[in-house]
Amino acid sequence: MTRTVYVNGEYLAEDQATVSIFDRGFLMGDAVYEVCAVLEGRLVDTPGHFARLRRSMTALSMPETLDNDELLHVHQELVRRNALREGLVYLQLSRGVADRDFAYPGSETPPTLVLFTQAKAVIDSPLAHRGAHVITQPDLRWGRRDIKTVQLLYPSMAKMAARAAGADDAWLVENGLVTEGSSSNAFIVTRDGRLVTRELSSDILHGITRAAVLRLARDVGLVIEERAFTPEEACMAQEAFMTSATSMVTAVVSIDGQALGDGRPGAVAARLRTLYIEESLRQAE
Structure with missing residues (x-):
């Protein structure tokens, strides 16, 4: 089964999902991530992971993106669309697409948000x-x-x-x-x-x-x-x-x-x- 992934507001087949070669996550490693476990089709410790995501974003002066309720919905929707019973949901957030420069782009540059699932035996490891x-x-x-x-x-x-x-x-x-x-x-x-x-x-x-x-x-x-x-x-x-x-x-x-x-x-x-x-x-x- 082809996975469904999330890229900047869209749910896409994994082979149709792309990110620009000018994305700062690719060029500069200018990105943060989180990973939530999934057990019996439900997410574990999301409040803690979302709080740490905000902390990482603040430390790197990254602009706000989806609020926690919206992030939870995207996570749950990916779990549902991929019929994931046990495994992980990865979230990666970069500062977005800009010409290569060590200086951060302006706040008008929208971040790049990507999420994807990965099946894995978490409990019976x-x-x-x-x-x-x-x-x-x-x-x-x-x-x-x-x-x-x-x-x-x-x-x-x-x-x-x-x-x-x-x-x-x-x-x-x-x-x-x-x-x-x-x-x-x-x-x-x-x-x-x-x-x-x-x-x-x-x-x-x-x-x-x-x-x-x-x-x-x-x-x-x-x-x-x-x-x-x-x-x-x-x-x-x-x-x-x-x-x-x-x-x-x-x-x-x-x-x-x-x-x-x-x-x-x-x-x-x-x-x-x-x-x-x-x-x-x-x-x-």
């Missing part, structure tokens, strides 16, 4: 069942990782380095401390049961799934420390996991070839994954 093997890589990204831009070349390079090493993903390290995963937030569970994840700053993406999982962890009485940790501390942890809209809560079972615990997904990660999925199914829209 093979990776979540067996746990992820990660390697560490130096964090060479720019200094505003809290803005969710389409500048994803270095995370792609880190993922390819992981693949070349026979691993599933990479955790990025700066000044001897883990920042986050290549496309996820990183957590460890210490041997005395404390849940540790890096505090919010411009060093990491302010994960929507991260926030939900921390709230659920507090609800079940886990002690939480929002601070940086070293790769060595992670390797000595009882367990580890990563969170994102695409992976939800996925256990990490080895770091740089060193197994964590018994080398299988840990109980804390499994419990938080179950709680997150249950809550997502209750609140999806």
Whole structure:
């Protein structure tokens, strides 16, 4: 079945959809994005994703586009038109079409808004069942990782380095401390049961799934420390996991070839994954 996509107010067959070669997202990486999970044909965590989208737009002085109700309608319509039961909806917003120039075009330049769906097994994920093997890589990204831009070349390079090493993903390290995963937030569970994840700053993406999982962890009485940790501390942890809209809560079972615990997904990660999925199914829209 040919997917239906959304481009600047139109629903189009994917092979009929185009964006100008002069779009600043293509020329300058001048664009932001969001991704929402879809479970049982309904969207997860849209208020958080839409709020972060607005935050990214404000940080880059991008003009307003559709309001949240209109954005939700477009998301839901794409899910409906593509009969998507489980997977993802990607949104990309660029500053629009203008002659190449480092300076931003004027506010009269309309932004380019594109959305598309992608079918994926989110709940019954093979990776979540067996746990992820990660390697560490130096964090060479720019200094505003809290803005969710389409500048994803270095995370792609880190993922390819992981693949070349026979691993599933990479955790990025700066000044001897883990920042986050290549496309996820990183957590460890210490041997005395404390849940540790890096505090919010411009060093990491302010994960929507991260926030939900921390709230659920507090609800079940886990002690939480929002601070940086070293790769060595992670390797000595009882367990580890990563969170994102695409992976939800996925256990990490080895770091740089060193197994964590018994080398299988840990109980804390499994419990938080179950709680997150249950809550997502209750609140999806």
